[in-house]
Amino acid sequence: MWLQPNPVFGTDLGAGWKGVIHWCQEHSDYLYEYLEGMTPKVNFLIVQMDADVARCEKEIYCYNLSTDCRGRGIEDPLNCSIAKNKLCPQQLPPNAVCSGEPDDRVKYLQGVLNTYLCRNDKVKCVLTIPCDATDSWILAAFEDDIANIEKIDSPWDTIIARKKDYHGIRIPGKNKAKRPYSLLIEKVCDRWDVVKEKCPQALRFEKDIKQAIESFDID
Numbered sequence: 540m541w542l543q544p545n546p547v548f549g550t551d552l553g554a555g556w557k558g559v560i561h562w563c564q565e566h567s568d569y570l571y572e573y574l575e576g577m578t579p580k581v582n583f584l585i586v587q588m589d590a591d592v593a594r595c596e597k598e599i600y601c602y603n604l605s606t607d608c609r610g611r612g613i614e615d616p617l618n619c620s621i622a623k624n625k626l627c628p629q630q631l632p633p634n635a636v637c638s639g640e641p642d643d644r645v646k647y648l649q650g651v652l653n654t655y656l657c658r659n660d661k662v663k664c665v666l667t668i669p670c671d672a673t674d675s676w677i678l679a680a681f682e683d684d685i686a687n688i689e690k691i692d693s694p695w696d697t698i699i700a701r702k703k704d705y706h707g708i709r710i711p712g713k714n715k716a717k718r719p720y721s722l723l724i725e726k727v728c729d730r731w732d733v734v735k736e737k738c739p740q741a742l743r744f745e746k747d748i749k750q751a752i753e754s755f756d757i758d
Contacts (some may be wrong), residue, residue, distance in 0.1 A: 556592045556599070557617045563655035571661045583663030583751050586652055589672035590740075593637060593644035594692065597629045598622055600636050602651050641670040641689045645740060665751050667744040674699060677723045679737035680730040681706050688737050699723070 563586070566573050574581045592599050601608075601616030608614075608628050610621045621627050632639035637647045645668045656664050669675055670689040678685060678694045691697065700710045708722050727734055735742040 556588050556596065559586065559588055560651070560655075561617060563652060567655035570656065574662070583665060584656070585665045585667065585748075586656060587667045587669070587673075588648055588652065590641060590644040590648060590668050590670040591672050591693065593632065593648050594639070594671065595631065597627045597631060599648070599651065600629050600631075600634075602654065603636050603647075641740075644668075645670060663751055665744075665747045667747070668740060669738070669744075670740050675738055676727050676734050676741055679734040679741070680727045681723075689740065 570584075574584060598616045598619060601614075601619070608621070610619060614621060619627070632644070637643050648668050649666055652666055656662065656666070671692055671694060674693075674695040675688050675691065677699060678691070679688050682688075682698075685691075688694070695715065696713060699705050700713050703710055705719075705723075708719050710719055731741075731745075735745060
């Protein structure tokens, strides 16, 4: 079941990472009650955010500012006029907030999400933060000769969508169209064991899912 992104739930922040954070903010105080009241039953909540957010989006660091800003406590980090006018004083990593390494980006984003989630022990919550993005899992499934995949920035733009064809699958431009992406994901599923070997965050996701199922006695 999709909770966000989903136009039914409505947000002027879109269906990307800002929409996810916004959804978490709006439901943080009554998340357990909200999930309990849903039909069909929600066994546990999975929240996914690509780690490239911590690589290229200044606003995500407003939750732990490392520099002075005249908008502190006034501006909404998700809809900041200072950032929109390209006057944001915040730095991208490496800085005092995050070293810029994949693991550090993941830890930082986990901290931001956990600010709003999992406050109640009853909430069955799993966070997954692919590094640099879920496209890294595609790369791991298709490419046998590329090492340190989680350290590759923007794998979709730099490798997968660089040409009109990727391993026999037509890629119509830089945007991730539903059909080619679904075909790419099929191989990720088929070679999941390989993906886990190459991408530590994929392995962590599987372990967390299995632990959630065992801990909460989910059928």
